[in-house]
Amino acid sequence: MKRAGTPILVFLFVLLTLGTRSVLARAIDDQIRDVASQLMCPVCEGRTVAESNSQLATQMRDLIRQRLLAGDRPETIIRYFVERYGESALATPPTTGLGVLMWLLPAAGVAAGVAWVRARVRVGTPRAWEDDVAPLSPGDLERLRRGLDEAR
Amino acid sequence: MESLITAPTRRRWLRAGAVSIVIAALLTVFFAAMRLQPPHRNPQQGRTAPVFSLSLFDGGRFDLAAAGGRVVLVNFWSSWCLPCRDEAPLLEATWRAYRGNGLVVVGVNLWDAEHEARAFLQRYRISFPAGSDPKGRTAIAYGVAGIPESYFVERSGRIAVRVPGSLTAENVATTLASLGFRRP
Amino acid sequence: MTEVGAAAVWIALAACAYAAVVLALGLRADRTQWIESGLNVAMAPFFLLIVAVAALLNALLTNDFSLAYVARNSSSETPLLYKISGIWGGQAGSLLFWSFLMSAFVSLAIARHRKTEPRLTPWACLSLVLVLSFFLFLNAWLESPFRRLALPPANGRGLNPLLEDPGMIIHPPILYLGYTGVVVPFSFAMAALMTRRLDAEWLAATRRWSLFAWGALGIGIILGGWWAYRTLGWGGYWGWDPVENAALVPWLTGTAYIHSAIVQERRGQFVAWNMALVVLTFSTAMIGTFLTRSGLIASVHTFAQSEIGAYFLAFLGVQLLVSFGLIALRWDDLRTRDELDSLASREGAFLFNNVLFLGLALAVLVGTVFPMISEAARGVKIFVGPPYFNAITGPVGVVLLLLMGVAVALPWRRASPAALRALRWPIGLGLIVGVAAAVVLRAPGVVAALTVIGFAFAATLAEYRRGAARSAPGQRISTGLVRLFATQRRRYGGYLVHLSILVMTVGMIGSQIYVVEREVSVRPGESFSIGPYSIRYVGLERGEAPNASATWGVLRVDDGGRGFDLRPLRLFYPSWQQPVSRPAIRSTFGDDVYAILAAFEADQRAAFRVWVNPLVRWVWVGGVLFFVGVLVAAWPSRRSRHVSARTQWAIETLRDLEADHGDGRLTAADYRHAAPALQRAVLDALDRGRPADPLEPATDATRREAEAPEREPSVGERTR
Known part of the structure; x- marks a missing residue:
């Protein structure tokens, strides 16, 4: 009983710690990270607010923290920044207007690829060419085996 | 060398040409569609200036809401920024020249250490109100994306002009003229 | 010495121009002597550029601040190792180093292939010197590191502090090896198109080149991530920024290529496709170079101001036009009957692999250039950042990994039910x-x-x-x-x-x-917890780094055991305005604790950003x-020198077939169907390839085959 119990206890312990961790995963710091990684830092080249260590980005994260604690929804906070910094504050193309194109393009690319493959590559056609050649004689097969061993 | 162009090449050229034309057409359509989208409006200009309240280095307070009826030049600066040092005398001179005509100059210190900011004010003998924005809330509310950066707020409270980077004597003069100031 | 370096670049450019003209004329008029002369002269830039790089190195080591490049990228206090890496620390120097590596590949390719591939090499060399002369033109005319200052400063500005890291010593050269290495497979592909020798030869000649370039690109990307992780201080190693993407795109198309090239070797299919992939890989590598070198990433305006951008764009346009034009011209020769026996086969898996890798490459490329396009069209940069790329690469990556697992277990041609059961x-x-x-x-x-x-x-x-x-x-x-x-x-x-x-x-x-992240502002003695750790801030300490003054915070981390200290640094370089944060990292196979000192006050209050990054070390x-x-x-194998590429392929194909048959992955009927033709082909090839006299050098046999490939019954040939 004791022997079987220990692994089960360990397993439960692991589950519990990991479980609490995934509850903590919604902790405020992770929520900040989620919002901040959807915004571009206005003063740095190509870094998100989540990544950047610039003072502006640090202050933006602090503002995000304050707004989240005050109960604002992430979308509201993001809109706040877009109203001030324009569309270029967003880290992803908007899902309106031509931004949609950005999201459709890779899918369209793969779809076009698959369509091209379907059009150009025929599957399951019997291959006739192998039939042209008669099976090798035992002597030839032996020569082949020796030749291959040599080539190795 | 073999000749590049042989008898059946015409067909191939046509095909290659057709493919290139299609690609070029797609690219043109894409680019045109981008241009046809509503032109980008700079959000930092033309909207109502966010009100802010600043505790000043000299102990007082500055309230944008209380500046009603006057034009406000909001300047974001920092002691370590070289262009800010260059434009400090200009700001001081502007303040002295136009304050009687209803212009307020206010300096918002950003991303800085307090003692260095104070030293800066002393060195350039700044007399216009200047205070610090320690958490950057005001700067973010305006959409500041670099330093220095200046905003001219109209009497109605609208942001008339945003100047990213250094102010010059000319653009201060022309902007103020466009806001109805007469050269003193 | 400086003037010698500058002169060497000009002479190298002249040599390239001469080689290009003589090769073109020689190939047109079929003059062996001219061709030979062109090939010989094309080796010269390598030696000349050794001199140029040595001259730049000399200027860096002797603190010759009369050179604008040295004054900007080095200083008398810069440590020796970083003076050396200053060669690629700035734009002009890295472009010179770029040309140097490319010239090395040109010489190596000529030396290695002029005897074994006598028909292809001159054309390949022509393409190589044309590309090289473009870069040499940039070195000599637009971006010379040997430009002098009218008023030399007493001391230089020093290398950008972020570049002072071991990662920066090895990352750029290896990445450049990859970027420049792809020019060799590309040039041989061009040569194959020009000479219509489209079958085995060029692919075999460039097999190792492409593997090398692709591998170097991959290693360069990984080292770049390592460098970013150790120095940039944002707790991560990959930010999907344009410079990173620029290297990733050719790596993705290259991955597609090295897989589909195997299909041509084993099954004689995908010939046109491989050609297109080589061209795409080279083109995307050039687009990547263009993006990172022209200032386009910063903004459309800096691009418009930089002269180099316009030349690059012209080069890119000509290159794309010529290479895809050639493919279009040779389309009828390139076509194979692309028939698959089954999608449940290795070639089927490779086909999906190709579609997905190209889809990924397209997404990354478009995502990278989209901000620039939107800025040009509408005056506003619409960013395409990490959330977009993660959303695309995540699912596609999972499918690719699935494919990876399935593909290794599939035979060529058609999988038997047993293979799938296994x-x-x-x-x-x-x-x-x-x-x-x-x-x-x-x-x-x-x-x-x-x-x-x-x-x-x-x-x-x-x-x-x-x-x-x-x-x-x-x-x-x-x-x-x-x-x-x-x-x-x-x-x-x-x-x-x-x-x-x-x-x-x-x-x-x-x-x-x-990843778990916390941002705290603490006074000495205060503690905070992150993930499983509890961290106490002990206090600030000050000291001197080699060419900077440093302040660091001491963090005592309690991990439930002995605990450890982290000392994230903040460095103040006298010649750089802004201080630089250096992260402190404690790495184990379980997780990394990563801390930076973001700011501190006179009263020792300090702001830290701390991350716990699970499994980074993996x-x-x-x-x-x-x-x-x-x-x-x-790694080169000995045996590949003794038989021709096609015989080699036929042998390997036969071995694969026997192995798949032995493992039961092919049905007996499929094996009986496929084996005789392959066996006959190999036997014939061995009979012809075997030297009559054992003393006769094997290379002669190779050459004989290379010159008369039509007679050889190859696997690929028979599919048409």
């Missing part, structure tokens, strides 16, 4: 991993990824086991593995690369998805494994 063990293991992951982690994306990783891992290991048992029947597995790596390096080295990708993916999942472990795998796969 997948049940790896699938079972994957499902066990998946269920465990589902219980513990729950996030559906992660569960799917881990299931697939478990499956692919098991399938690959099973493949090693099977191979070992086949190559050394009845012996220990280790003996069999050694023999596998000795005889089938490319295949089993390639599987090492597969394993490395799996290991890296595990590291990436851990560090991207389960990304680097995977990187090392990637290197080993590429090394094994690209």
